[in-house]
Amino acid sequence: MTFPATDTVVTYPDGDLASTGTVLHVEPLEEGRSAVVLDRTAFHPVDPVWPDQPADAGTLAVDGRDYAIVDAVVGATDGSALYVGNAPVRTGTEGWAFVVCHLVDDASGIEPGATATVTVDGELRRALSAGHTACHLASLALNDAFAPLWTKDVPVDGRGRPNFDQLAITSSRILPEGSLDEYRIGKSLRKKGFAAAELAGRIEEATEAIDATLAGWVAAAAPIAIVRDGDGHGLGERRRWRAELPEGVVEIPCGGTHLRSLAELASVTVALELSEADGALGLTMRTTAQPA
Structure with a gap:
């Protein structure tokens, strides 16, 4: 299993409500959920260090199928493991990649390398x-x-x-x-x-x-x-x-x-x-x- 080597490119600071990226990693989580990591996204995640702004709401589309994004959190990896919302280091620490983890209830059909489109609830x-x-x-x-x-x-x-x-x-x-x-x-x-x-x-x-x-x-x-x-x-x-x-x-x-x-x-x-x-x-x- 490989992990992202660079930070997720984020476009929400520019006000974007949609983006298209490549699936880099899918991490199984407890209770059947999975964290989907893309190379770029318009989706704003929760930062566990200072969780003031909630995550966006929206969907992830892969191969014509829409997946509801039930949450999104900041994740981090040093190349050996992906920490989803519980990184042992602060965002920006050298030697770590910081990524947006899009949480979905069922990630079947989502594979690394696939093209994914993110759509954010604009309201x-x-x-x-x-x-x-x-x-x-x-x-x-x-x-x-x-x-x-x-x-x-x-x-x-x-x-x-x-x-x-x-x-x-x-x-x-x-x-x-x-x-x-x-x-x-x-x-x-x-x-x-x-x-x-x-x-x-x-x-x-x-x-x-x-x-x-x-x-x-x-x-x-x-x-x-x-x-x-x-x-x-x-x-x-x-x-x-x-x-x-x-x-x-x-x-x-x-x-x-x-x-x-x-x-x-x-x-x-x-x-x-x-x-x-x-x-x-x-x-x-x-x-x-x-x-x-």
């Missing part, structure tokens, strides 16, 4: 892309609203604001036309200079400030792009989300899918909710993106 892709774009915008606006609560210098975001989002986030989930982000404000963040005691009294003010900032950005219909760090199109290549906001261009490392312009949105709004557990504050930010 779901658009909704998740809207949610992911809104998530990045909301994180920047959140950092801006919380900037006055910092008393010490900490790492900043692409707009030069103290990066609360990066320092406090514990989980992020991209939803169709929205996102759900969870933050923890504990002893470590307080030591870094975050005035947690003032937060409860500023939640309403912060929410209004975030919504106002987001409204201004949406009204400006800022262009959005995915920029690759290298010249290739491999899955393991680092990519960045870029937005040409009115105050200047801002970038965030990101492997997901996005809209191409904020003109595709009518509005982006947030709801902030505080909680307390184990001696720390928890903050939940629910972001909603209304399509234009």
Whole structure:
């Protein structure tokens, strides 16, 4: 059995909803499922390291037969085995090939060397892309609203604001036309200079400030792009989300899918909710993106 020697060429960062490639490997999995690896694909997979954006939905067609893709995950191989969603190394590690594993319930009829066509559900892709774009915008606006609560210098975001989002986030989930982000404000963040005691009294003010900032950005219909760090199109290549906001261009490392312009949105709004557990504050930010 041979394993892919190079990364899957991925075209979803360019917004592609269909692709044609060659089957490189079929890996039997538990419960009768199989992972199908192609040399190129438009299908966005889940990255187990940071599983914020769900996989695309769609089909794989081989020799006139359609196979429902029930899931897709990032896989990795060092040439001796294929790790499907449980790689022992991080994406981009030298000496490893990182691949998109298209999971199907029944891979009978799919053989290495066959030509396969991938078709992505465009409606779901658009909704998740809207949610992911809104998530990045909301994180920047959140950092801006919380900037006055910092008393010490900490790492900043692409707009030069103290990066609360990066320092406090514990989980992020991209939803169709929205996102759900969870933050923890504990002893470590307080030591870094975050005035947690003032937060409860500023939640309403912060929410209004975030919504106002987001409204201004949406009204400006800022262009959005995915920029690759290298010249290739491999899955393991680092990519960045870029937005040409009115105050200047801002970038965030990101492997997901996005809209191409904020003109595709009518509005982006947030709801902030505080909680307390184990001696720390928890903050939940629910972001909603209304399509234009």
